[in-house]
Amino acid sequence: MGAIKADPSSKAPISSSPYSFFPFLKALRLKTKQQELLLRASALCLIYVLAFAIRLFSVLRYESMIHEFDPYFNYRTTLFLTRNGALEFWNWFDSESWYPLGRIIGGTLFPGLMVTAAAIYKTLHFLRFAVHIREVCVLTAPFFASNTAIVAYFFGKEVWDSGAGLVAAALIAVCPGYISRSVAGSYDNEGVAIFALLLTFYLFVKAVNTGSLAWALASAFGYFYMVSAWGGYVFIINLLPLYALVLLVTGRYSMRLYVAYNCMYVIGMLLAMQIRFVGFQHVQSGEHMAAMGVFFLMQVFYFLDWVKYLLNDPKQFHAFLRITLTCAISVGALALGVGTASGYISPWTGRFYSLLDPTYAKDHIPIIASVSEHQPTAWSSFMFDFHILLFLFPAGLYFCFKRLSDATIFLVMYGLTSMYFAGVMVRLILVATPAVCLISAIAISATIKNLTSLVRTKSKALQSSVSKGAASLKASAKASFDQALPFQKNGAIALLFGAFYLLSRYAIHCTWVTSEAYSSPSIVLAARGAHGGRVIFDDYREAYFWLRQNTPQDAKIMSWWDYGYQITAMGNRTVIVDNNTWNNTHIATVGRAMSSYEDEAYEIMQSLDVDYVLVVFGGVTGYSSDDINKFLWMVRIGGGVFPVIKEPDYLVNGEYRVDKGAAPKMLNCLMYKLSYHRFGELTTEYGKPPGYDRARGVEIGNKDVKLEYLEEAFTTSNWIVRIYKVKPPKNRW
Amino acid sequence: MAKTTASDAQALIRSLRSAYASTPTNLKIIDLYVVFAVLTAIIQVAYMGIVGSFPFNSFLSGVLSCVGTAVLAVCLRIQVNKDNKEFKDLPPERAFADFVLCNLVLHLVIMNFLG
Numbered sequence: 088m089g090a091i092k093a094d095p096s097s098k099a100p101i102s103s104s105p106y107s108f109f110p111f112l113k114a115l116r117l118k119t120k121q122q123e124l125l126l127r128a129s130a131l132c133l134i135y136v137l138a139f140a141i142r143l144f145s146v147l148r149y150e151s152m153i154h155e156f157d158p159y160f161n162y163r164t165t166l167f168l169t170r171n172g173a174l175e176f177w178n179w180f181d182s183e184s185w186y187p188l189g190r191i192i193g194g195t196l197f198p199g200l201m202v203t204a205a206a207i208y209k210t211l212h213f214l215r216f217a218v219h220i221r222e223v224c225v226l227t228a229p230f231f232a233s234n235t236a237i238v239a240y241f242f243g244k245e246v247w248d249s250g251a252g253l254v255a256a257a258l259i260a261v262c263p264g265y266i267s268r269s270v271a272g273s274y275d276n277e278g279v280a281i282f283a284l285l286l287t288f289y290l291f292v293k294a295v296n297t298g299s300l301a302w303a304l305a306s307a308f309g310y311f312y313m314v315s316a317w318g319g320y321v322f323i324i325n326l327l328p329l330y331a332l333v334l335l336v337t338g339r340y341s342m343r344l345y346v347a348y349n350c351m352y353v354i355g356m357l358l359a360m361q362i363r364f365v366g367f368q369h370v371q372s373g374e375h376m377a378a379m380g381v382f383f384l385m386q387v388f389y390f391l392d393w394v395k396y397l398l399n400d401p402k403q404f405h406a407f408l409r410i411t412l413t414c415a416i417s418v419g420a421l422a423l424g425v426g427t428a429s430g431y432i433s434p435w436t437g438r439f440y441s442l443l444d445p446t447y448a449k450d451h452i453p454i455i456a457s458v459s460e461h462q463p464t465a466w467s468s469f470m471f472d473f474h475i476l477l478f479l480f481p482a483g484l485y486f487c488f489k490r491l492s493d494a495t496i497f498l499v500m501y502g503l504t505s506m507y508f509a510g511v512m513v514r515l516i517l518v519a520t521p522a523v524c525l526i527s528a529i530a531i532s533a534t535i536k537n538l539t540s541l542v543r544t545k546s547k548a549l550q551s552s553v554s555k556g557a558a559s560l561k562a563s564a565k566a567s568f569d570q571a572l573p574f575q576k577n578g579a580i581a582l583l584f585g586a587f588y589l590l591s592r593y594a595i596h597c598t599w600v601t602s603e604a605y606s607s608p609s610i611v612l613a614a615r616g617a618h619g620g621r622v623i624f625d626d627y628r629e630a631y632f633w634l635r636q637n638t639p640q641d642a643k644i645m646s647w648w649d650y651g652y653q654i655t656a657m658g659n660r661t662v663i664v665d666n667n668t669w670n671n672t673h674i675a676t677v678g679r680a681m682s683s684y685e686d687e688a689y690e691i692m693q694s695l696d697v698d699y700v701l702v703v704f705g706g707v708t709g710y711s712s713d714d715i716n717k718f719l720w721m722v723r724i725g726g727g728v729f730p731v732i733k734e735p736d737y738l739v740n741g742e743y744r745v746d747k748g749a750a751p752k753m754l755n756c757l758m759y760k761l762s763y764h765r766f767g768e769l770t771t772e773y774g775k776p777p778g779y780d781r782a783r784g785v786e787i788g789n790k791d792v793k794l795e796y797l798e799e800a801f802t803t804s805n806w807i808v809r810i811y812k813v814k815p816p817k818n819r820w
Numbered sequence: 821m822a823k824t825t826a827s828d829a830q831a832l833i834r835s836l837r838s839a840y841a842s843t844p845t846n847l848k849i850i851d852l853y854v855v856f857a858v859l860t861a862i863i864q865v866a867y868m869g870i871v872g873s874f875p876f877n878s879f880l881s882g883v884l885s886c887v888g889t890a891v892l893a894v895c896l897r898i899q900v901n902k903d904n905k906e907f908k909d910l911p912p913e914r915a916f917a918d919f920v921l922c923n924l925v926l927h928l929v930i931m932n933f934l935g
Contacts, residue, residue: 298899298906298910299910299918300892300895300899300918300921300922301921303922304918304921304922307925341906342898342904342906345894345895346895349891349895350891350892350895353887353891353926354888354922354925354926354929357881357888357929357933358929360877360933361929361932361933367876367877396903397836397839397840398835398839399839400835403832403835406828406829406832407836
């Protein structure tokens with residue numbers, strides 16, 4: 088089982104038990120097996136606490152708040168769930184977003200995360216811990232990260248042995264690829280989904296290994312939890328049939344595979360269809376057809392296998408085989424052809440098609456192409472997120488191939504497919520992280536096991552050569568072999584130190600990455616002031632609370648879709664578009680309004696009943712994620728639906744400029760006016776002229792901005808968020 | 821040519837029948853149950869072809885309950901069959917208990933999905 092090979096009755100002079108190091112253990116008088124269990128359990132407890140603690144940087148530095156954009160929507164829905172109950176939540180129609188269309192929230196979200204947080208909240212309240220739901224939401228992701236580490240331990244134990252499981256748990260507890268989406272405050276679907284993913288895979292591998300219906304049922308429930316948590320469940324429903332197909336093709340199939348896959352597929356599919364957002368996709372969408380195809384293939388395959396066993400006569404069986412195969416293939420091809428041609432089986436949606444053809448989104452769907460997380464991954468991102476695991480991954484693959492079994496084949500396939508997808512889209516490094524950690528853990532565990540056994544054999548060989556009675560051939564052969572390489576033990580010790588050094592560098596790197604890169608809340612910005620002290624920019628929340636307290640209850644806010652969720656969650660006002668981006672034409676309308684001249688934009692804003700416009704401007708602070716830098720995407724998306732907006736109108740020789748040489752349409756469009764209103768009088772930096780934009784590094788072109796249809800309502804203290812009120816139409820006389 | 825293929829087919833069917841006759845009775849009962857479930861599914865699909873597929877969730881739950889219970893019965897047959905060396909140490913009571921549990925979950929979900 089473990090790395091310690093000594094038997095309880097060993098009386099070796101070099102003590103194999105930790106008695107000499109931990110004298111208190113002698114008092115407990117534990118057997119070796121129990122010592123090992125104690126060590127393992129304490130290691131797992133420490134890993135559990137570590138996984139939770141490393142994600143708490145932003146809570147300690149700033150405060151316990153929700154980060155980014157999407158988590159605000161999840162927080163708002165969880166709040167609604169705890170206040171109004173499950174039935175109201177399931178049937179919720181929200182009229183506060185996507186005005187005037189509204190959004191059927193109950194049917195268009197993945198409820199797993201909200202239900203989980205609400206369940207934890209209810210449990211804590213039952214135990215009389217009166218915590219606020221926000222605290223529960225903030226700490227849900229670290230809690231589930233700790234659980235993921237435990238599942239990784241069991242998975243590693245299933246695939247290789249408990250040593251590999253421990254290393255896998257330790258690696259995944261601190262791996263930056265996972266931490267990036269599961270810090271405290273990042274209340275997003277992935278925090279729970281990765282736990283569900285690993286759990287489903289572990290339960291399925293356990294089902295294939297044991298052939299038990301109970302484990303397959305458990306993996307179906309794991310799959311149900313994954314479907315309720317994240318849209319990435321499509322990965323599971325395609326990887327499992329691919330795995331079954333590989334096993335069938337390579338001849339490694341067995342009855343256990345049949346039991347595991349079929350039970351999991353049928354019950355899992357039924358459970359998944361209970362989620363309204365998924366609906367009937369499992370039988371109608373092209374992305375789920377692989378699973379159904381492999382299901383039918385398995386029935387045919389195993390039926391033929393059974394007939395072959397019954398007949399016991401190869402010639403007759405061949406005849407039977409021919410008939411059945413032609414029937415099955417023709418029926419299958421006919422069904423697939425008719426389904427795809429008639430449009431009943433919908434083709435792959437743009438989001439997933441762009442994974443197979445990465446250039447598709449750029450040409451056809453600008454909204455998908457504009458998200459920064461959807462860009463292809465650079466090598467630096469891989470190195471940043473994986474560190475030493477990147478070169479341990481091929482080493483682990485080697486070990487997996489050396490000891491091929493159903494479980495290691497699954498792990499290899501999971502690793503290779505997830506690495507391909509991680510290369511296509513930065514966001515999907517998250518899905519590859521558990522595979523990389525597990526495979527690297529196998530490499531580390533196997534290598535360290537070999538090295539430590541080398542360190543130990545010398546003493547054993549000495550022992551057996553001393554005792555004359557037990558001079559077996561094997562021992563003497565080993566002794567002679569050992570004497571051939573006299574520095575084997577020293578080399579092994581040196582390599583062990585090297586491995587220890589590498590792992591400690593990994594731990595340092597992970598901690599540094601978490602602290603520097605992945606713990607910023609994005610809604611609160613920090614910078615180093617002139618004297619080295621920390622300066623906090625809390626402008627976003629300042630603006631949203633101004634909205635909450637100074638605008639009428641039914642005010643409608645127009646802004647770019649990035650800020651929609653935050654405005655509804657914190658400002659509690661109706662927005663025109665938000666991060667759900669389900670209606671491209673509505674977003675294009677807003678994009679068109681932002682890119683038009685003020686009078687055209689006023690007509691559009693009147694048609695949408697807009698009362699306030701919100702823009703984000705980074706010219707004073709040098710904040711580079713502001714609306715002027717996103718402006719070209721507004722033009723592209725608006726121009727995609729309304730040909731009136733042409734991108735070349737805003738560029739000069741293909742270059743995007745805001746200074747004196749900028750295009751005239753750029754200098755007079757609504758976004759420019761709203762960002763730079765009154766900015767021409769402001770001196771932002773010592774030695775630079777007034778109107779110097781620190782984010783673009785140029786002096787702006789049009790300093791004299793006059794607004795006719797809007798008036799400035801509020802600008803935050805660092806000018807990051809600017810709110811304008813839309814004036815009612817002038818009187819006729 | 822046709823006569824030889826016809827006689828081939830007859831010989832095939834005869835050998836299949838004789839080979840099948842030697843299976844134990846409990847397995848034959850399970851096989852009968854599987855055939856019943858699949859026939860019910862085919863009848864439902866034929867009915868859907870006649871009257872249309874609205875409401876789709878009811879149709880799906882009906883067909884999937886038949887298919888699901890057929891598949892689970894086949895899994896039970898695999899686990900109970902004494903010729904399968906992989907499941908030698910699995911007591912048939914455990915196999916049957918798993919079968920009942922999975923069927924229970926299947927039908928609970930079906931009842932929720934039936935509408």
